[in-house]
Amino acid sequence: MQSRGPLYAIATAFVTAALIGSAAWWAHRYLTSGQAGKHVNRRAWVASYEERGLPVPPGPRDGFWQDKIPKRVQSASTAWREDRVDLPGQITIDEKGWQHYRSRGVAQHTLLIIGGSVAFGAYASSEQDTYFWRLGELLDEDPRTASDIVVVASIAWKSSQELAAFALEAEAIEPDWLITIDGLNDLTNGANAKALYSQPTETLDGTPWHLEYHALDYMDRAVHYTRNIAKMLALAEQRDVGMMVVLQPALSERTSMSEDEADLFRRVEERFGSRGHLAEAHVAMRRGLQVISSQANIQVLDASRLFDSEPETTFTDMWHFSDPGHEMLARAIAQQLAPLLIAETDARP
Numbered sequence: 001m002q003s004r005g006p007l008y009a010i011a012t013a014f015v016t017a018a019l020i021g022s023a024a025w026w027a028h029r030y031l032t033s034g035q036a037g038k039h040v041n042r043r044a045w046v047a048s049y050e051e052r053g054l055p056v057p058p059g060p061r062d063g064f065w066q067d068k069i070p071k072r073v074q075s076a077s078t079a080w081r082e083d084r085v086d087l088p089g090q091i092t093i094d095e096k097g098w099q100h101y102r103s104r105g106v107a108q109h110t111l112l113i114i115g116g117s118v119a120f121g122a123y124a125s126s127e128q129d130t131y132f133w134r135l136g137e138l139l140d141e142d143p144r145t146a147s148d149i150v151v152v153a154s155i156a157w158k159s160s161q162e163l164a165a166f167a168l169e170a171e172a173i174e175p176d177w178l179i180t181i182d183g184l185n186d187l188t189n190g191a192n193a194k195a196l197y198s199q200p201t202e203t204l205d206g207t208p209w210h211l212e213y214h215a216l217d218y219m220d221r222a223v224h225y226t227r228n229i230a231k232m233l234a235l236a237e238q239r240d241v242g243m244m245v246v247l248q249p250a251l252s253e254r255t256s257m258s259e260d261e262a263d264l265f266r267r268v269e270e271r272f273g274s275r276g277h278l279a280e281a282h283v284a285m286r287r288g289l290q291v292i293s294s295q296a297n298i299q300v301l302d303a304s305r306l307f308d309s310e311p312e313t314t315f316t317d318m319w320h321f322s323d324p325g326h327e328m329l330a331r332a333i334a335q336q337l338a339p340l341l342i343a344e345t346d347a348r349p
Helices: 005-031 034-050 131-140 159-173 184-188 218-238 259-272 275-295 323-347
Strands: 073-075 079-081 085-087 091-093 098-101 109-115 147-153 177-182 242-247 299-302
Touching: 034 259, 034 323, 091 098, 098 131, 109 159, 109 323, 131 147, 131 323, 147 159, 159 177, 159 218, 177 184, 177 218, 177 323, 184 218, 184 275, 218 242, 218 275, 242 275, 242 323, 259 275, 275 299, 299 323
Parallel strands: 109 147, 109 177, 177 242, 242 299
Antiparallel strands: 073 079, 085 091, 098 147
16 A cells, blocks of 8 residues: 655644644634533532532523523613513512512511622522522511612612612612622723723723723722712711621632632633732722721621632622522621611610
8 A cells, every 4th residue: 555655644734733723713712602601600500509409490580691681771870770570489670670578577677779780689599589588588587677678789780870879769768778789890890990881991002992801900999989888878877877888799709619610710810810809909898898887887798708618609600699699698688787777676766
């Protein structure tokens, strides 16, 4: 048999390299696509139940990446808000973009919760499994803490939008307490500290803006967030409204990630500079909140590491978590808030 010679070998090597390169390109394209991202989120979602020996629900009530709810509607004050939804047992949003928990007893207090998707109750499997519903049930256990809860929150809101929402809706709701569940969106959303999610801006290096562009201006973001919290507190004090700031759970603050959580974080770490960048920003936010709380009557609950005692998967992406996380968040808020509500009820004539 005649030898095919060196030219054949070179051609074969070239074709093989081309095939490998093509396969790698398609693999990279898939792994960075939305479908691959949703697959990883879904895998973490399932693990958060299976690792605890719990039955796995069909999926988040709002869908992966909120694909089960309508697009936001425009708002002159907050740029956007949630649209009306009526899915009994899953999501009920009224014409104002509000969600509600109504006390089963005689409500002694009205709580207003504002924030982004975590405050919205994203990635809970049902309305009854959201942190705010469980919070309402926990507070109903004592007639002195029974509360009606109004949730004014929208996907990807930052603290500037929360401030605008509070200023706009406080008079209509007349809350006794304002609870913000936030922080992480201010660090991760928008091109810079002041830019809102999906708002085009000039980039630092002159390259074209894109949706995931981040200026890595973490200290500016921490300062901007702290100032907005101070402004919210000033408005709350004017209305004689108590205020609690909940620094939301953050995957980047998790001391020990599960295998699925580590995979989730690897996929976004480069976008945000590094885990160290996010850690330093959290330190700055904590210090800002400490300064405010040392000078004013405000409650601060640092829940950024709330899930550290959990060896199981809890996060389903950088920001969100499934039912077990919602339960832990509800209990943490109730534990700090309930004594204050009891004191207020007992002090009334």
